[in-house]
Every structure is written in structure tokens, then in C-alpha cells.
Amino acid sequence: MTLIIYSWEMVDNYPFHLFNGFPNLYGFSGLDRRSVEREEPNWKKKLLNDPNTRFVLNWRSKSLISEPTLGYPSAVKLKSEEIPPNLEVTDQYVFLGQKNALWYVGIDISSVDEFELNRELPENSSFRDLREVGAILDRFDACILSYCRAIFYWQQNNKFCGICGSKTAISKAGHQINCKEITCRKPVFPRTDPAVIMLVYDDDRILLGRQSIWKKGMYSTLAGFLEPGETLEEAVAREVFEEANIEVEDVSYHSSQPWPFPASIMLGFYAKARSTEIRRNDEEVEDVQWFTRGEVSQFSKLGKSLPRKDSIARCLIESWLRNDY
Incomplete structure (x- = not known):
């Protein structure tokens, strides 16, 4: 039906x-x-x-x-x-x-x-x-x-007005907040922070990184928040260059995912590498490496793991493994 x-x-x-x-x-x-x-x-x-x-x-x-x-x-x-x-x-x-x-x-x-x-x-x-x-x-x-x-x-996080500091009240069945101050009445709407998440590929290998706070051995795709005045494609290129000093081209959209931890929308992309020599940004990531398809398929034997199954990062990687991207 x-x-x-x-x-x-x-x-x-x-x-x-x-x-x-x-x-x-x-x-x-x-x-x-x-x-x-x-x-x-x-x-x-x-x-x-x-x-x-x-x-x-x-x-x-x-x-x-x-x-x-x-x-x-x-x-x-x-x-x-x-x-x-x-x-x-x-x-x-x-x-x-x-x-x-x-x-x-x-x-x-x-x-x-x-x-x-x-x-x-x-x-x-x-x-x-x-x-x-x-x-x-x-x-x-x-x-x-x-x-x-x-x-x-x-x-x-919006119990007080960001303009005048007065208390706020919920309206529109929970989907709007209004300042209670009669001279202000500023309305506020639910916020979602856009972030790009991208799988960078170079022939039969992909670029994965990890942060020090992640569980030992876990590697994932690179990601970062969109900045004002920036297109999604520009954000993809900037984040990859900032974290790994890799230049990219052929940025293509894959899919998106609500990620309420706490308030993001993840916008997934694939990007082809224009350069391949990694220079890691220590302030951004603990490690960044190129991994072949065979290595990713054998991660568990190598003492490594992929990101959680409910994440778009995992979806991007598995789609690449299946050549479905």
C-alpha cells in the first residue's frame, strides 16, 4: 500500500x-x-x-x-x-x-x-x-x-532571552520560545548546527583519522562544522586541509543524518584527493593515515575498529567498500 x-x-x-x-x-x-x-x-x-x-x-x-x-x-x-x-x-x-x-x-x-x-x-x-x-x-x-x-x-539552553536576559516561555507545541519581556518578545526557533563529514579517497585507499578521546584503535572519516559565508564544498576542502594538509577535488554529496549529540545535522560527502602527502595537525587529530580497501576490511585483525554502526561515518565507509558511492 x-x-x-x-x-x-x-x-x-x-x-x-x-x-x-x-x-x-x-x-x-x-x-x-x-x-x-x-x-x-x-x-x-x-x-x-x-x-x-x-x-x-x-x-x-x-x-x-x-x-x-x-x-x-x-x-x-x-x-x-x-x-x-x-x-x-x-x-x-x-x-x-x-x-x-x-x-x-x-x-x-x-x-x-x-x-x-x-x-x-x-x-x-x-x-x-x-x-x-x-x-x-x-x-x-x-x-x-x-x-x-x-x-x-x-x-x-534557551531559558533566558539572548537579547535582554529575561525569562522565556515555550510556545508552538514546544517548537518556539519567546521572551516574556513585553518590550522584547524575541522569538527563538530550534537550532541545528550543520557539519560536513567526508570520506577522502585516492584510487583504492581512503583517508581516516582519529582523535585522542576516542576508544583505542578507532578510525573514522574527517569532519568539521560549517563556517559563516562558506559553501558545503568549501567546508569539506578546508577541514581536510586543516586536519591532514590534503587537497581535494570532485566533492560530491552522499547523504545526511540528524545527529542530536547535542544538535547537529551531518552532511556526508565523498572527495577525491588532489595531493596525498599527509601533514597532520596535532591540535585537530591524533593520527591520520591512508588505508587500502584490504586493510579496512581487516581492521579487527589489525587491532583497529570502524566508527559506530549508527553513524553516517560508518555508512560512508561501508558504501565505499561496496563500491556503492
């Missing part, structure tokens, strides 16, 4: 046709965000009383996860009556959207102390860092939890 939402063709409720390949995690949820509903002033009261509403909880940037003895972890999605009374009082919320006749709402309960929190949690559940479980969650669960995490991080 083919579903049309906002003129998106949905396949099995996921808009996979938008991506030529296997889509990155934390995106392509198939969620209808229903942005028009955000304008409804009584949306919260309406959805609290709707039996088709499901709530996901966020606590200090962690997500409530069910971990059964058998089976895979999943996001805990509570009905209104299942939310413990002491966890309901909050002004931090976000209306996420609708899928398969169910409404989804995120609630941030970071103000609840840890002792009180643990007394009220559903059986076999706990608050986990999304990065610990994201790769083994259902795609939809990973998407809505990353969505919540990003919005609540933004809300937590």
Missing part, C-alpha cells in the same frame, strides 16, 4: 524513496509532524485526553528505554494514565507528530531527582543514553527519541 503525506510517497510508512541506498539512522521515520497542529493553543489538553496519544520521556538528555529479558530494547511509549503522577508536572514538552493513527508527545522530566525517578519507572525500563542503544532500536523509536533529545537540549 502506498500512502501520500505532504506529497511524500511512503513505502511501508517510511519515505525511503528520498534516499538512493540504505538510509541513515535517526532519520526517515515516516512521522507526519503535523506542523499545523502546533498553532492550536489547546493542543496539549486535547492530546492528554486522547486515548491514541503516546508519551516518550526524556530525563537529562537520556531516553526511557524498555529492556526486556528476551528481545531488543525499545522506546517506552506511555498512555496518559500510565505516566506516574509525580512525573507529569513540567513545562517542557514537544508535540512530535502522528503515525498510524497515534499521536506522539515528548515530555522532559529533568527536574525530577534521581531517587524519585527510579521509584516510578515502569518495570524493566531505565533512562539510557541514546548513543548506547540507538543502533539496535527500531528505526521509528530511534527517530522520535533523537527528535526529543534535540528539542529538549535546545529548550534547556
Whole structure:
């Protein structure tokens, strides 16, 4: 069955046709965000009383996860009556959207102390860092939890107006913040920081680097934030040159990935090397090397590892290994 939402063709409720390949995690949820509903002033009261509403909880940037003895972890999605009374009082919320006749709402309960929190949690559940479980969650669960995490991080960091310093208030179902000062009323919208991440190749080898804070032996693609007045292609070239002194050409876009750790969108590229002699920037990376296809395929035997499976970096590398780029 083919579903049309906002003129998106949905396949099995996921808009996979938008991506030529296997889509990155934390995106392509198939969620209808229903942005028009955000304008409804009584949306919260309406959805609290709707039996088709499901709530996901966020606590200090962690997500409530069910971990059964058998089976895979999943996001805990509570009905209104299942939310413990002491966890309901909050002004931090976000209306996420609708899928398969169910409404989804995120609630941030970071103000609840840890002792009180643990007394009220559903059986076999706990608050986990999304990065610990994201790769083994259902795609939809990973998407809505990353969505919540990003919005609540933004809300937590905008409690005061950046113009006049007054307190702010949440509006538009969690998607807008307004200064309370009547002479200011500055609106603020959710922020996403764009970052480029690129796989540089030279015939049958690729350029990978590592930072000292990463686990021992892990190598990944180079990456960096976009600067003002800079195109994405320029950012790719600048970052590679800054970190490895390698010049690139033929920069081509591959895919993107929401990365709410804390608030980025990763924009993936491939780039062909114009020069190959590495001069590492010690302040940027601990090591940078060229690796052949055979070496990357044998990383585990070499005492090395690739980036996490839920990352676009891993996707770029595996696509290159398959010659699918």
C-alpha cells in the first residue's frame, strides 16, 4: 500500500524513496509532524485526553528505554494514565507528530531527582543514553527519541532571552520560545548546527583519522562544522586541509543524518584527493593515515575498529567498500 503525506510517497510508512541506498539512522521515520497542529493553543489538553496519544520521556538528555529479558530494547511509549503522577508536572514538552493513527508527545522530566525517578519507572525500563542503544532500536523509536533529545537540549539552553536576559516561555507545541519581556518578545526557533563529514579517497585507499578521546584503535572519516559565508564544498576542502594538509577535488554529496549529540545535522560527502602527502595537525587529530580497501576490511585483525554502526561515518565507509558511492 502506498500512502501520500505532504506529497511524500511512503513505502511501508517510511519515505525511503528520498534516499538512493540504505538510509541513515535517526532519520526517515515516516512521522507526519503535523506542523499545523502546533498553532492550536489547546493542543496539549486535547492530546492528554486522547486515548491514541503516546508519551516518550526524556530525563537529562537520556531516553526511557524498555529492556526486556528476551528481545531488543525499545522506546517506552506511555498512555496518559500510565505516566506516574509525580512525573507529569513540567513545562517542557514537544508535540512530535502522528503515525498510524497515534499521536506522539515528548515530555522532559529533568527536574525530577534521581531517587524519585527510579521509584516510578515502569518495570524493566531505565533512562539510557541514546548513543548506547540507538543502533539496535527500531528505526521509528530511534527517530522520535533523537527528535526529543534535540528539542529538549535546545529548550534547556534557551531559558533566558539572548537579547535582554529575561525569562522565556515555550510556545508552538514546544517548537518556539519567546521572551516574556513585553518590550522584547524575541522569538527563538530550534537550532541545528550543520557539519560536513567526508570520506577522502585516492584510487583504492581512503583517508581516516582519529582523535585522542576516542576508544583505542578507532578510525573514522574527517569532519568539521560549517563556517559563516562558506559553501558545503568549501567546508569539506578546508577541514581536510586543516586536519591532514590534503587537497581535494570532485566533492560530491552522499547523504545526511540528524545527529542530536547535542544538535547537529551531518552532511556526508565523498572527495577525491588532489595531493596525498599527509601533514597532520596535532591540535585537530591524533593520527591520520591512508588505508587500502584490504586493510579496512581487516581492521579487527589489525587491532583497529570502524566508527559506530549508527553513524553516517560508518555508512560512508561501508558504501565505499561496496563500491556503492
